[in-house]
Amino acid sequence: MTNYAVPQVAHWHGFTQMADHDSLVIKDGEGCWLTTTDGQKLFDGVSSLWCNVHGHRHAKLDAAIQDQLKRVAHVTTLGMSCQTTDDLAERLKEITPGDLGHVFFSSDGSSAVEAALKMSFQYWQQREDPKPSKTRFLALGSAYHGDTTGAVSLGGIKYFHQLFAPILFSPVRGPIPCSYRLPAEINVTPLEHYTHEIEILLKKHHEELAAVVMEPLVQGAAGMITHPRGLLHNVRELCDHYNVLLICDEVATGFGRTGKMFACENESVTPDILCIGKGLTGGYLPMAATVARPHIFDAFLAPATDSRQFFHGHTFGGNPLAAAAAIASLDLLTESSYLEDVERKGEYLRNRIIDDLVDHPHVGDIRGRCMMLGIELVADRTTRRPFPSELQVGRSVCRRTVCNGVWIRPLGDVIILMPPLIATEAELEMLATVVIESIKAETADLIEQTTPSHLTDA
Secondary structure (H helix, E strand, C coil), X not given: CCCCCCCCCCCCCCCCCHHHCCCCCEEEEEECEEEECCCXXXXXXXXXXXXCCCCECCHHHHHHHHHHHCCCCCCCCXXXXXXHHHHHHHHHHHHCCCCCXXXXXXXXXXXXXXXXXXXXXHHHHHCCCCCCCCCEEEECCCCCCCCCHHHHHHCCCHHHHHHHHHHCCCCEECCCCCCCCCCCCCCCCHHHHHHHHHHHHHHHHHHHEEEEEXXXXXXXXXCCEECCCCHHHHHHHHHHHHCCEEEEECCCCCCCCCCCCCHHHHHCCCCCEEEECHHHHCCCCCCEEEEECHHHHXXXXXXXXXXXXXXXXXXXXXXXXXXXXXXXXHHHHCCCCHHHHHHHHHHHHHHHHHXXXXXXXXXXXXXXXXXXXXXXXXXXXXXXXXCCHHXXXXXXXXXHHHHCCEECCCECCEXXXXXXXXXXXXXXXXXXXXXXXXXXXXXXXXXXXXCCHHHHCX
């Protein structure tokens, strides 16, 4: 093992190699912009990890939190509540798809997924006709649902998953529904292929499956893997047919990211359980929620002596300050034409990137939905051969964008763009220009490094 000098820092960053860390400390922010302690202004191109949908220091969100501080800052939700939190639950009941309407609060997306796993497991054990054998979960290939133990168990990204394998449960692993890297041998559409793959697994395992867990439409942390249109709808029908619950993880895709309030709405799907987080409070305060349909909730109702209540809870779940921020955020999101504007902006950004990079020799794929965009960099666009990992091309591109005033964070060699929903067209133009120029500059000298040796020796 290489010996590194121990960095003299107190703050240990997540998913960051501290022996090779470029320090970047923010002093303040406003709108879509952050200012570092040394005075550099940076456009927040990933909404501070996909959550600051309204940007920073939004007057309405600031005021909502300040007003709540004058009343009460924290109230437990174990046996009591706060009016603000109850009001938020009612709002979420109104805006979530279909008959979703029972809101269980937690503090982050991983916790929302953990709650969904336990909720669905307990449901099958104590509903009117129990199915005690339904104890497993089906998760997609390259899934990411968070970093707590149950959420990691669902995960299919080896760097996040394999180290912890001895302490995880094993899901039924589904396909990676990627339209860019399709199996070479298929002779049907991507939608037909992946629907068939999932149906095979459900047919085989349905008697032991409690739920299918999936990110709808786009798998964010997997590299913005974008599903064929119609796949979510088909999975909903398959779950109904095989008597398996559907859990949709909309921690990343919810609250306007796909042009709808929730990604499920794009295919008119109501999951049995919906997990939300990130943008729920506009990125202001930690809050997430697990929202269930009535048939799930009803299975937990009984005399207290029967011990059928949901055995799960968090100290800060439903925090009133976070609830106040969430209500203010929902007020903004539900304003007339807000989401239509988001859809228009997303189309502008996507077209701007495509116009400049669609024929670039090192851009393999440009994918995503609306204000979720991924640009996959490859060594060879014809064969889709990736760059050698040691080159860290994605990281180099993002270092360059920072030097040019844009903060983004890659997923391997996929450049991720998820700007605040309030970004103006001029700001999106600036974001696109910096990213395009950075990709071109960082890949300009890579042809020789990525050409197979048998070709260079010829």
